[in-house]
Amino acid sequence: MLSRAADALFWLARNMERMDNLARLIEAAQSMAGVSSEAEEWRSALAAAGVDELYDETYNAVTPDLAARFLSSGGANPSSIINCLENARVNARAMRTALTRDMWEAVNQGWIESRKLTENNFSPALLAETLDWVRTLSTRFSGAYETTMLRNENYWFVRLGTFLERADNTARILDVKYHLLLPQESSGVGGMLDYYQWTSVLRAVSAVRAYQWVYREEVRPWNVAELMILRTEMPRSLRACYDHITYCLDQLAEIHGGKRGEAHRLAGAIAAELRFGRISDIFQTGLHETLTTYIDRTKELGDQISNLYMR
Amino acid sequence: MREFFDEMYGADGEVRAAYAAIAAWLAETPPAVLETKREEAERLFRRVGITFAVYTEGGDTERLIPFDIIPRVLDADEWAFLERGLVQRVTALNRFLADAYGEREIVKAGKLTDDYIDTHPAYCAQMQGVTVPSGIYTHIAGIDLVRTGVNDFYVLEDNCRTPSGVSYMLENRAVMMRLFPELFARVGVAPVARYPQDLLATLRSLTTPIGEEPCVVVLTPGQFNSAYYEHSFLADEMGVELVEGVDIIVRDKKVYMRTTDGLKRVHVIYRRIDDDFLDPLVFRKDSVLGAPGLMEAYREGNVALANAPGAGLADDKAVYMQVPEMIRFYLGEEPILKNVPTWDCANEGALAYVLDHLDELVVKETRGSGGYGMLVGPHATKKTRDAFAKKLRLNPSAYVAQPTLALSTCPTFAGDAAAGRHVDLRPFVLSGANGVRIVPGGLTRVALQDGSLVVNSSQGGGTKDTWVLHRNGGGR
Numbered sequence: 001m002l003s004r005a006a007d008a009l010f011w012l013a014r015n016m017e018r019m020d021n022l023a024r025l026i027e028a029a030q031s032m033a034g035v036s037s038e039a040e041e042w043r044s045a046l047a048a049a050g051v052d053e054l055y056d057e058t059y060n061a062v063t064p065d066l067a068a069r070f071l072s073s074g075g076a077n078p079s080s081i082i083n084c085l086e087n088a089r090v091n092a093r094a095m096r097t098a099l100t101r102d103m104w105e106a107v108n109q110g111w112i113e114s115r116k117l118t119e120n121n122f123s124p125a126l127l128a129e130t131l132d133w134v135r136t137l138s139t140r141f142s143g144a145y146e147t148t149m150l151r152n153e154n155y156w157f158v159r160l161g162t163f164l165e166r167a168d169n170t171a172r173i174l175d176v177k178y179h180l181l182l183p184q185e186s187s188g189v190g191g192m193l194d195y196y197q198w199t200s201v202l203r204a205v206s207a208v209r210a211y212q213w214v215y216r217e218e219v220r221p222w223n224v225a226e227l228m229i230l231r232t233e234m235p236r237s238l239r240a241c242y243d244h245i246t247y248c249l250d251q252l253a254e255i256h257g258g259k260r261g262e263a264h265r266l267a268g269a270i271a272a273e274l275r276f277g278r279i280s281d282i283f284q285t286g287l288h289e290t291l292t293t294y295i296d297r298t299k300e301l302g303d304q305i306s307n308l309y310m311r
Numbered sequence: 312m313r314e315f316f317d318e319m320y321g322a323d324g325e326v327r328a329a330y331a332a333i334a335a336w337l338a339e340t341p342p343a344v345l346e347t348k349r350e351e352a353e354r355l356f357r358r359v360g361i362t363f364a365v366y367t368e369g370g371d372t373e374r375l376i377p378f379d380i381i382p383r384v385l386d387a388d389e390w391a392f393l394e395r396g397l398v399q400r401v402t403a404l405n406r407f408l409a410d411a412y413g414e415r416e417i418v419k420a421g422k423l424t425d426d427y428i429d430t431h432p433a434y435c436a437q438m439q440g441v442t443v444p445s446g447i448y449t450h451i452a453g454i455d456l457v458r459t460g461v462n463d464f465y466v467l468e469d470n471c472r473t474p475s476g477v478s479y480m481l482e483n484r485a486v487m488m489r490l491f492p493e494l495f496a497r498v499g500v501a502p503v504a505r506y507p508q509d510l511l512a513t514l515r516s517l518t519t520p521i522g523e524e525p526c527v528v529v530l531t532p533g534q535f536n537s538a539y540y541e542h543s544f545l546a547d548e549m550g551v552e553l554v555e556g557v558d559i560i561v562r563d564k565k566v567y568m569r570t571t572d573g574l575k576r577v578h579v580i581y582r583r584i585d586d587d588f589l590d591p592l593v594f595r596k597d598s599v600l601g602a603p604g605l606m607e608a609y610r611e612g613n614v615a616l617a618n619a620p621g622a623g624l625a626d627d628k629a630v631y632m633q634v635p636e637m638i639r640f641y642l643g644e645e646p647i648l649k650n651v652p653t654w655d656c657a658n659e660g661a662l663a664y665v666l667d668h669l670d671e672l673v674v675k676e677t678r679g680s681g682g683y684g685m686l687v688g689p690h691a692t693k694k695t696r697d698a699f700a701k702k703l704r705l706n707p708s709a710y711v712a713q714p715t716l717a718l719s720t721c722p723t724f725a726g727d728a729a730a731g732r733h734v735d736l737r738p739f740v741l742s743g744a745n746g747v748r749i750v751p752g753g754l755t756r757v758a759l760q761d762g763s764l765v766v767n768s769s770q771g772g773g774t775k776d777t778w779v780l781h782r783n784g785g786g787r
Contacts, residue, residue, distance in 0.1 A: 001552075001570055001571050002552055002554065002558050002568060002569065002570055002571075003558070003569045003570060003571055004555070004557065004558055004569070005552075006571045090534070093534045093539075094533075094534050095553070096540075096543035096544075096547065096553070097543050097546045097547040097552070097553045101359075105358055105359070108358065108359075109358055112357060112358075153571060252571075256571070256572050259572075309571040310571070311569075
């Protein structure tokens with residue numbers, strides 16, 4: 001397939017996934033209203049999305065309404081939900097032929113609907129409904145590609161984009177909240193505030209229920225970290241994402257007659273660490289240091305994939 | 312007696328046999344139902360993204376061409392006649408192009424001058440003496456036809472460069488079949504869906520690589536081109552790559568595309584970019600839409616281009632006037648399809664006639680296209696006509712004139728009822744080493760404004776599905 005097509009599909013999937021992650025992030029920040037410092041909560045959401053500095057250049061103070069708008073509809077924010085969708089459609093349109101009709105219709109229909117949204121749709125009263133729409137849209141897209149794409153290169157590049165983006169998002173959300181998960185003096189006490197804060201980490205990746213099913217005990221910080229970094233059952237964990245990434249890369253290597261590159265080595269090394277790692281070791285090394293390393297290496301992996309296939 | 316020939320009601324107001332089912336359907340379907348169907352059609356077109364880009368208006372850069380849900384019908388005999396005429400005409404146009412870029416027999420015979428060909432803006436000097444695959448230059452031609460009476464069809468224009476609109480022909484049919492399956496069950500309509508396969512077969516016939524599968528691609532200027540939807544649609548339907556200039560590279564006079572598996576050889580390019588942009592080494596130096604070295608690879612015979620560079624030579628107004636004569640000259644046949652009578656103002660007698668009848672005529676620039684620099688006599692004020700007459704006297708050879716044609720009308724949904732609106736027809740003619748193919752039908756364009764004769768989409772024109780009936784007219 002054309003290198004440009006691989007690039008367009010990869011970024012189409014990344015933009016759709018990013019849009020979905022942003023919706024979850026905003027919902028999580030909203031759910032903390034009244035529990036902890038709202039400004040703090042929104043600042044960490046902005047940081048997790050990587051747009052906190054840009055926000056500060058645009059506004060003087062962090063308010064829930066402004067921050068939510070910046071993340072969702074913000075024209076000045078190149079990776080707001082609406083801009084992600086806009087970019088996704090540009091990617092899709094650039095390579096119409098590489099998409100199935102259902103995939104294209106999911107993206108295009110979503111884009112048409114987004115054009116009808118007004119400022120009002122992002123007001124506190126209607127934001128939740130709009131975010132529901134975003135998640136439906138992303139589900140429609142992944143449903144469309146899962147059920148209609150041939151299992152050829154095109155498919156593996158879409159999957160690769162999805163999971164690389166998801167790994168990046170999970171690592172970022174955790175890193176913004178890592179201080180909450182560090183062992184603290186008060187952790188034995190299990191204060192109400194701690195409970196909410198740890199839960200908020202789970203909420204940002206829609207994993208509150210998942211936690212209960214996996215651990216069947218009260219929310220403990222090291223479990224939260226383990227769930228999101230090392231557990232294979234958790235679909236947004238780094239481990240699960242990297243299992244998918246290595247699988248996609250293996251499939252691509254097979255299609256290309258066994259040709260592999262630095263991307264394969266790097267992805268394999270990260271996946272092996274995640275598969276055999278222990279959460280106690282991660283806390284020993286330093287949670288923040290570990291997460292920062294994963295963020296950097298995930299970015300490096302994206303560059304290597306691009307080097308190998310997209311130019 | 313009607314002023315215009317109506318394709319449903321004929322000249323006498325009686326429903327013509329070809330339209331019997333449509334007339335019955337219109338009589339039994341309330342306008343509200345038609346309106347609902349029209350809205351549904353619009354939603355379908357939007358969802359598929361079959362839009363064309365408009366840059367001048369700001370805001371929404373993608374618009375739909377309005378679609379009319381009442382089909383235009385041609386019976387089997389009418390189509391058989393048109394098909395014969397189209398095959399003949401396009402064959403002659405290709406013979407002319409091969410001759411103009413080859414031996415110039417037509418000049419030796421005194422029909423055209425060397426000077427006329429050499430100074431033509433669409434003449435491509437780099438093509439002189441080049442051997443092209445199967446001697447064919449215009450592989451995909453769009454011939455614009457109009458009708459003025461039951462047996463009167465005229466060729467208005469030949470489009471030999473990169474005619475567009477075929478995706479509308481195909482999507483219009485797909486939408487109609489989805490909206491009105493029961494109507495198709497009642498009327499035997501010849502299918503058009505094989506067009507992409509015919510196109511692919513035509514393109515593949517232009518190459519005979521040894522020991523490998525011929526690789527065909529569609530070359531597009533990109534997603535901001537107004538016909539981008541059509542480019543991607545055709546590539547998708549044919550199952551070939553849609554490439555842009557950045558995707559292709561010429562090495563050792565061979566063309567390759569950049570793929571995830573390295574460079575891959577390309578044998579045939581269905582290019583939807585203009586000649587000027589094909590190769591910055593030969594044509595416009597600032598072009599990034601094509602690929603440096605493409606023309607050299609083409610001249611070496613290492614890649615086929617469809618249509619051939621310079622094919623536009625065959626579609627201007629002065630050449631148009633010669634087409635009936637070309638048919639006699641190259642094929643030794645009498646032309647089947649008529650030309651619209653045309654006065655060449657370069658001729659003194661013709662000029663005098665044109666100046667005397669400016670209020671009845673349409674005057675066009677010989678080398679213009681797309682309706683620019685045109686005078687529509689009956690609709691112009693005396694002042695405009697006088698000013699135009701002055702231009703005409705100064706440079707008569709730059710103009711030709713034609714009568715204003717009484718284009719036929721077809722029933723068209725006008726909000727509360729069906730009403731007659733003027734139409735034209737663009738069939739698509741494919742020419743390859745394996746012969747000439749035309750799918751039955753084409754793109755019918757319709758002037759949606761009451762009384763308007765302008766079918767152009769940029770001026771309020773829309774499209775219709777075009778039905779060619781099976782021979783028996785009944786549901787075969």
